[in-house]
Amino acid sequence: MPKRVKFAFFLDLKSAYKTLLRNKIRSLLTILGIIIGVGSVIATVSIGQGASEAIQSTINSMGSNMLIILPGSSSLGGVRTGFGILPTLTLNDAYAIRKLPAVKTDSGNLGMAQQVIWRGNNWSTFIMGASSTFPEIRDWPVAKGTFFTHQQVVSAANVAVIGNTAATELFGLINPIGHIILIHNVPFTVIGILSVKGFNAFGQDQDDTVVIPITTMQEKIAGTTWVHAIAVSAKSKEDTVIAQSEITALLRQRHHIPLHKPNDFFVRNLTEIAQAANSSANTFTILLASIAAVSLLVGGIGIMNIMLVSVTERTKEIGIRLAVGAKKKDILKQFLIESSVLSLFGGILGIAAGIGISNSISAFSPLKTIVTTEPIIISLVFSLCVGIFFGFYPAFKASRMNPVEALRYE
Amino acid sequence: MNTGGIKERATSYDIPGGEPPLIRLENIGMIYKIGDISYEALKGINLIVENGEFVSIMGASGSGKSTIMNILGCLDRPTAGKYFLEGKDVSNLTSDELAEIRNKKIGFVFQGFNLIQRLSIVENVELPLYYAGMYSKEATEMAMEALKLVDLAGTENKFPNQISGGEQQRVAIARAVVNNAPIIMADEPTGNLDSVRGADVMRFFKKINEERGATIILVSHDKNIADYGKRLITVKDGIIISSAVIESQSMV
Numbered sequence: 027m028p029k030r031v032k033f034a035f036f037l038d039l040k041s042a043y044k045t046l047l048r049n050k051i052r053s054l055l056t057i058l059g060i061i062i063g064v065g066s067v068i069a070t071v072s073i074g075q076g077a078s079e080a081i082q083s084t085i086n087s088m089g090s091n092m093l094i095i096l097p098g099s100s101s102l103g104g105v106r107t108g109f110g111i112l113p114t115l116t117l118n119d120a121y122a123i124r125k126l127p128a129v130k131t132d133s134g135n136l137g138m139a140q141q142v143i144w145r146g147n148n149w150s151t152f153i154m155g156a157s158s159t160f161p162e163i164r165d166w167p168v169a170k171g172t173f174f175t176h177q178q179v180v181s182a183a184n185v186a187v188i189g190n191t192a193a194t195e196l197f198g199l200i201n202p203i204g205h206i207i208l209i210h211n212v213p214f215t216v217i218g219i220l221s222v223k224g225f226n227a228f229g230q231d232q233d234d235t236v237v238i239p240i241t242t243m244q245e246k247i248a249g250t251t252w253v254h255a256i257a258v259s260a261k262s263k264e265d266t267v268i269a270q271s272e273i274t275a276l277l278r279q280r281h282h283i284p285l286h287k288p289n290d291f292f293v294r295n296l297t298e299i300a301q302a303a304n305s306s307a308n309t310f311t312i313l314l315a316s317i318a319a320v321s322l323l324v325g326g327i328g329i330m331n332i333m334l335v336s337v338t339e340r341t342k343e344i345g346i347r348l349a350v351g352a353k354k355k356d357i358l359k360q361f362l363i364e365s366s367v368l369s370l371f372g373g374i375l376g377i378a379a380g381i382g383i384s385n386s387i388s389a390f391s392p393l394k395t396i397v398t399t400e401p402i403i404i405s406l407v408f409s410l411c412v413g414i415f416f417g418f419y420p421a422f423k424a425s426r427m428n429p430v431e432a433l434r435y436e
Numbered sequence: 437m438n439t440g441g442i443k444e445r446a447t448s449y450d451i452p453g454g455e456p457p458l459i460r461l462e463n464i465g466m467i468y469k470i471g472d473i474s475y476e477a478l479k480g481i482n483l484i485v486e487n488g489e490f491v492s493i494m495g496a497s498g499s500g501k502s503t504i505m506n507i508l509g510c511l512d513r514p515t516a517g518k519y520f521l522e523g524k525d526v527s528n529l530t531s532d533e534l535a536e537i538r539n540k541k542i543g544f545v546f547q548g549f550n551l552i553q554r555l556s557i558v559e560n561v562e563l564p565l566y567y568a569g570m571y572s573k574e575a576t577e578m579a580m581e582a583l584k585l586v587d588l589a590g591t592e593n594k595f596p597n598q599i600s601g602g603e604q605q606r607v608a609i610a611r612a613v614v615n616n617a618p619i620i621m622a623d624e625p626t627g628n629l630d631s632v633r634g635a636d637v638m639r640f641f642k643k644i645n646e647e648r649g650a651t652i653i654l655v656s657h658d659k660n661i662a663d664y665g666k667r668l669i670t671v672k673d674g675i676i677i678s679s680a681v682i683e684s685q686s687m688v
């Protein structure tokens with residue numbers, strides 16, 4: 027018996043399919059709403075997935091469990107100032123932070139754009155003063171040669187580690203290691219080349235840089251005792267929060283800030299920023315997807331409309347079926363299967379359209395979209411539900427027809 | 437023409453311990469309501485039909501013939517009286533229970549053929565079997581058998597609009613008999629056909645009645661068609677005014 031039931035269901039599907047094929051254009055127009063709805067759900071979700079993946083990889087490229095300390099005050103005499111403006115952080119702050127229990131390592135940074143000259147070539151690039159811990163914090167090892175040591179930082183040695191782009195621009199195919207370059211008319215020996223990092227989310231070439239000891243930067247190039255920022259790597263993800271409060275307490279003490287006064291620095295937790303960015307990307311995706319879901323509902327109403335027309339048109343057929351012994355449930359089933367096949371077919375076409383849109387976005391824009399299985403499965407289930415839900419009323423109407431009246435219908 | 441006794445014949449039902457008749461209508465009334473107006477289409481119909489009979493019903497237009505057929509065919513419920521089918525009261529069954537009876541016991545042939553245009557000939561004939569829960573080969577074989585009975589073997593894969601009216605009506609007859617239903621109801625089956633094709637169709641009703649023993653109840657305006665039957669019932673203004681044996685069978 028179950029085998030028979032299965033076979034009967036297959037017959038019903040086949041006959042629904044045949045019925046819908048008889049009216050190809052009408053069927054297609056009916057499911058257009060579903061196609062557009064499902065297509066845009068698939069496309070928007072894939073864009074959202076792609077965006078959060080991009081954010082994630084940008085965050086990862088900045089180093090893990092990272093905190094950034096920037097000078098400045100949120101409120102100074104009632105006037106808000108941006109961070110990075112007031113020179114309040116020193117290298118000694120960085121060395122003190124390094125000793126905190128939740129902190130693994132840190133690097134004071136001071137950066138500025140400068141001309142770099144090697145023989146006849148000159149190239150304007152971003153010169154960054156950093157501590158010897160830079161490769162560890164930024165998760166950015168050298169590809170060739172070595173990075174400078176803590177000793178070289180303490181002695182303010184004239185050594186430089188250059189990024190891949192800067193190296194290519196200045197040296198072409200020549201191995202830069204051992205050569206002397208001039209920055210701000212100060213000679214530096216190139217001791218290493220950083221591995222390729224690529225572009226960040228803002229489209230900046232991270233490899234267009236030269237890294238020199240922070241002390242050398244302060245004394246010989248910038249002529250200050252300040253640092254622009256201190257990058258800190260916490261021991262673990264959980265430790266980022268602890269490190270944040272430890273650093274705040276330490277710096278307030280070191281800077282002699284009275285209790286009622288605000289901080290003269292900011293501590294930014296990159297993991298938090300990443301999460302915030304991610305969640306706003308998610309919110310955006312959910313918003314777009316729910317707009318798309320509304321068009322699915324509209325598509326469902328289209329199906330209901332056509333099914334009502336179809337039931338009326340086929341009143342005579344319903345009468346004949348009732349006359350030869352169809353029960354209410356048989357008629358109900360027939361029309362429900364028809365509307366479900368219709369909407370499911372719309373769902374499948376919509377998924378194909380959505381994947382198509384998503385792929386062309388990937389092909390023609392920098393955003394790499396990601397199509398996952400969940401929205402596909404959800405869309406299929408949802409469009410099936412739309413078919414059953416919106417097909418129910420017309421099917422119910424058909425099943426309640428009086429055989430005599432239905433047979434008399436012309 | 438025989439307009440003999442109005443009185444119903446004595447039946448086996450009247451004999452104690454005998455089989456109940458196939459069909460027994462007891463004081464059937466039918467009132468149609470359209471808004472506030474009600475119209476009494478049937479005013480107390482009493483009728484007994486025995487197994488294997490071929491009954492013709494005649495009467496003026498609007499006399500209530502189709503109304504009787506709809507009740508006899510379990511397509512509609514009477515508003516008064518009782519209907520016993522094989523001894524069982526069916527006047528108050530639910531619509532699904534009536535559907536079950538139509539499926540198992542009754543075959544219909546209508547004036548307008550009433551084939552489903554989207555379905556092939558054989559699919560049309562299979563339809564009652566489908567609703568009886570019979571699928572696949574078995575059903576197709578039975579449908580082919582029924583088509584053979586009406587001399588339409590070979591047309592099974594055509595569609596209704598590809599065959600003549602007479603042939604369509606024969607398909608409808610095949611559909612009516614495919615379930616081996618004991619009762620065949622035909623309301624003006626030749627109404628849309630010329631006399632030659634009408635006679636052609638009637639041949640098969642006679643055959644089904646004689647060879648298969650099916651009970652046939654037929655409505656016709658045409659005396660020549662009604663005369664294919666063995667008993668003639670005349671209806672006027674919602675009551676049966678006569679019931680007589682038809683003797684002139686020789687004209688066919």
Ligand SMILES: Nc1ncnc2c1ncn2[C@@H]1O[C@H](COP(=O)(O)OP(=O)(O)OP(=O)(O)O)[C@@H](O)[C@H]1O
Binds near residue numbers: 468469502504
């Ligand atoms: N659904 C209905 N609603 C209201 N009145 C109806 C309905 N069906 C039939 N009638 C009325 O009942 C009466 C009997 O109708 P019926 O169809 O039984 O007549 P008939 O004898 O079959 O006529 P004909 O020979 O024209 O087919 C007619 O007056 C008709 O108008």
Ligand SMILES: [Mg+2]
Binds near residue numbers: 501502503623
């Ligand atoms: Mg009639």
